[in-house]
Amino acid sequence: MKISAELTLTPLKEDFEPPIKAFIKTLRDSNFVVLENPLSTQIYGDYDALMKFLTDSIKAVFEKEAAVVLTLKLIKGDRSNYVPSF
Numbered sequence: 001m002k003i004s005a006e007l008t009l010t011p012l013k014e015d016f017e018p019p020i021k022a023f024i025k026t027l028r029d030s031n032f033v034v035l036e037n038p039l040s041t042q043i044y045g046d047y048d049a050l051m052k053f054l055t056d057s058i059k060a061v062f063e064k065e066a067a068v069v070l071t072l073k074l075i076k077g078d079r080s081n082y083v084p085s086f
Helices: 018-029 047-064
Strands: 002-011 033-036 043-047 068-076
Touching: 002 018, 018 033, 018 043, 018 047, 018 068, 043 047, 047 068
Parallel strands: none
Antiparallel strands: 002 043, 002 068, 033 043
16 A cells, blocks of 8 residues: 655754754655655655654654654555646
8 A cells, every 4th residue: 555644844943954854865865755845745655664664764863853843644545646636
């Protein structure tokens, strides 16, 4: 089963950009399709493989950062080719 995930990492500190950039680079270095915009990053792939990858990647950020919020949305299906129809 394919899924789409949208993630927004929000470190709760003044110098918030380095952890965000490092997290996005981790996502980019994966074998999954990754799309970015100014507000979030989307990643697409097989449910089991993607969830394992996300669990490990999120845990690594949480262990490194003292205070951080991660917003995650999951959608069943691969929506990487979405084109608005209006």
